[in-house]
Amino acid sequence: MRIALPIMAFGLALQGCIIYDHDCPGCDPDRPGDRPDDYPDRDDDPDDCESPCDDDTGDVEQPPPPDYGFYLTPDEAEQGQVFIASLRADGEDAVDLASITDLRLFGEVEILASDLRSSELLLTVQVAGDAALGLVDLLVELDDGSAAFEDGVLEIFPAGSGHEAGGTDDGSNPCE
Numbered sequence: 001m002r003i004a005l006p007i008m009a010f011g012l013a014l015q016g017c018i019i020y021d022h023d024c025p026g027c028d029p030d031r032p033g034d035r036p037d038d039y040p041d042r043d044d045d046p047d048d049c050e051s052p053c054d055d056d057t058g059d060v061e062q063p064p065p066p067d068y069g070f071y072l073t074p075d076e077a078e079q080g081q082v083f084i085a086s087l088r089a090d091g092e093d094a095v096d097l098a099s100i101t102d103l104r105l106f107g108e109v110e111i112l113a114s115d116l117r118s119s120e121l122l123l124t125v126q127v128a129g130d131a132a133l134g135l136v137d138l139l140v141e142l143d144d145g146s147a148a149f150e151d152g153v154l155e156i157f158p159a160g161s162g163h164e165a166g167g168t169d170d171g172s173n174p175c176e
Contacts, residue, residue: 066093068148070140072123074165076155080129082112083165085154087121095142097121102141105154109136125165131156 069091077083087103089095100121103111108128115122135152142148157163 066095066146066148067091068093068095068140068150070138070148070150070153072138072153075153076157076163077125077127077165078157078161078163079127079131079133079159081159081165082124082126085123085125085165087123088119095148099143100140101143102139104139104141106137106139107132107156109154109156125154127156129159133158 068089070087070089073086073088074083087097089097097120098116103114103121103123105111105125108131110126110128111123112126113124133156136154136156138150138153140148140150155163
């Protein structure tokens with residue numbers, strides 16, 4: 001038994017395969033159409049297309065992205081401010097705000113808390129004291145895996161410039 005296993009392994013190692021260098025019997029490479037890979041309807045050049053061209057390799061027209069119409073109220077704040085904002089959707093394809101799974105404001109702006117109401121999502125927003133001035137964009141992720149990007153939903157102004165969130169332009173106090 002000790003000798004039989006090495007002899008069988010050696011016998012198996014001597015096995016091999018034979019490779020023939022001939023395509024097929026009766027196929028003449030000088031005569032086109034006789035070879036199995038030379039079919040008359042084969043298109044070697046995808047740019048050489050007769051009219052009408054029936055290939056689907058061209059640009060496919062994508063449907064326009066949905067218009068959710070997300071917006072923040074108030075839409076302006078000053079550096080270093082903490083305020084409550086209302087996120088709403090009133091676009092052509094308005095979405096149920098309960099389907100929002102994640103919100104992200106870009107820049108030195110942080111969402112501290114959120115509370116869903118019947119027609120709005122209340123957000124507690126903190127603007128960093130050294131936040132860059134200008135517009136802040138919003139990314140909204142929905143429960144179906146899609147996402148919406150809204151440009152410039154919030155504008156950051158310098159501290160003390162009179163553009164506090166919820167403030168009025170005429171300087172009057174709306175609570176009096």
